[in-house]
Amino acid sequence: MTRSPSLPTRAKLTLKDLAARLGVSAMTVSNAFNRPDQLSPELRSRILRTASELGYDAPAASGRMLRTGKAHALGLCCPDPIGHLFADPNAAEFMKGIAEDCQERQVALTILPGFADAGHSSALDSVALDGIILYAAPDAGPFLERVLRKPLPIVTVDGKRRPGFASVSIEDRPGACEIADLVLAHGHRRCALFGMEIDSGMRSRPVTFAQLEKATCTVTRERARGFREAFDRYGVAVECLPCFEVFRNDAEQAYRLAQDLFEKEKKRPTAILCMSDRIALGVIGAARACGFKVPGDISITGFDDIPGAALSDPALTTVRQPARGKGRTAALLLLQNRNEAIQLPVELIVRRSVGPVPASPPAHWPD
């Protein structure tokens, strides 16, 4: 099936071809497209008309890029599979923020695929970009190294701050501390902690608090430390709390881990602190599936304040982070070539998922 039998075949035309055809210089044709003030209106319209007739669309981007050095595209690097950016509501909000800026400035947003394997064949080297947003990268690893070597402006988001690179992050630690404080102030002492991934190992599992605190994933680590600050203040030994690592921030995995916890754990937590709303939503689901009332039997908190957090049942008490603002800020730093480290504020959002410690434990729970 041919493209369009009626139209003149789109043999690849260039500025030069057009120029030859018109009897003008290539430069003049270029100017017709890019700098209307550089030639007479008549000639310009003649050029554009002929271009249109011949099926010449516009100066080729690749030639222009080589010459001008501008790719008109911002790259987004993310160690997780790309689908994650669309599946995770918090990531999606972040992307929306970037997208808004890109839209305004007429710059494309290029999502880079993760690595297939080693070797120099990765798309990272083949795609033309004006800058890179490195999202949620772990503290180290070959992926990171490769990206950081790129001779491009780079801004790291939700990652370790690196001297010489722009960065955007949020108040992970203070936020975690504040919400843990809220839970502790309600009298809870026996708590369980659900965190995001610790490193690039792909699994969900029970872990120690120390492991969370030493996560190579910055966000996990910082939120863990925030939790510790609050627990320390109340004299609660954080090492004794049951902790869990949830792979890729997935609600279902959190659901399963929580179910396990509810079924097996002897010491019953009266509150569960989750490092993300997605996890919290999964845990709430598990709690209800096991017959517990939230917050009557168990209090549960989240982090992020994703759009669904207010709509859950019960509405989730959480820490709001400006995910979209994070995206806008990152794009802005890149587009304005500003090398700054910016930390955005968070806000405690008290809804209905935290209550006082239940007078008596749920009947069917072993004490």
Next chain:
Amino acid sequence: MTRSPSLPTRAKLTLKDLAARLGVSAMTVSNAFNRPDQLSPELRSRILRTASELGYDAPAASGRMLRTGKAHALGLCCPDPIGHLFADPNAAEFMKGIAEDCQERQVALTILPGFADAGHSSALDSVALDGIILYAAPDAGPFLERVLRKPLPIVTVDGKRRPGFASVSIEDRPGACEIADLVLAHGHRRCALFGMEIDSGMRSRPVTFAQLEKATCTVTRERARGFREAFDRYGVAVECLPCFEVFRNDAEQAYRLAQDLFEKEKKRPTAILCMSDRIALGVIGAARACGFKVPGDISITGFDDIPGAALSDPALTTVRQPARGKGRTAALLLLQNRNEAIQLPVELIVRRSVGPVPASPPAHWPD
């Protein structure tokens, strides 16, 4: 703040510079990166080592692109603001599908910004791409024209099929017909219809069925026609049904329109057919806010089967479309340069949001 004071300043190095420094030809350096079999391992490692020392990262993408003609990127064009792609669950699933293919083939996914205004300055002309996925484009308009003129492989998704262009769509009409049939088979006759946008006018409003049927937005139009087929079969005059256009498929807008309908409309519908799950979810919310039971008082149906559809209360009866498969297929057609028109099947998913016509109308509803 300088980038990295300790490293040698990243003056822009080229293959040539490196080659000169090493005393070899530029071609050999190029081969060191791209075709290891073309030179001795010793020389290659010497080259790579020196490159690393000098801070030469990899052959510049812009040069490579010009020479090879490959951009290693697929473009995504969407007439709506980019944020939509992340906000709309169905669009997000579609994007995930594309992303999966891109990931596998190590191709980047470039999201193009919509148009700022007229003129040739749009990113569409400045960004290098290997192909374009045109998503949910209306049947006509300047945006469309511009995109279709591009001398690139193009696949239209959820849009009008055009001779000479690849396309991917789903069974919108049969799906709509089938679910309308289900509702009618339950005895419902007095129905209301909620559709997506009709054209690029940005508003939500009551419309006539004829307007829906003539929408320039292909999906809206096709689903309307599917509805008509079913209603015709049952001898129900579709022209008399209250219809609504919901701007940008937004749940909140649907909520408001539905509230209006419940408050003002004399003839009370016993069923509401929505052209998307998002709309349906909004309508369900409005129904409950007005004190109606679903499906006790009103039956409500959706379309798409987004992830949230099964989780809503009541679980939504809807038509499942393979949104992710749509994405994969589109990317595949582009990457394999296949010029085909593919229509993917849909499936009726019966859950709990459709019931029989209530024996008596809700007490507080005027008859």
Next chain:
DNA sequence: TAAACGATCTTTAACGTTAAAGGCCGTTTT
């Protein structure tokens, strides 16, 4: 022993564009 070969590296010539400088000519300034 001559010819063919393979491994390794080099040379040449684009790929399509645009920044910068230059030429030409009619008009205005001094």
Next chain:
DNA sequence: AAAACGGCCTTTAACGTTAAAGATCGTTTA
């Protein structure tokens, strides 16, 4: 009348890369 100017178009020279063909030389084949 010479000089300066501005409008309009052209020339030149990259931008950084790689496909294709060529050179060189030691080794294998006929």
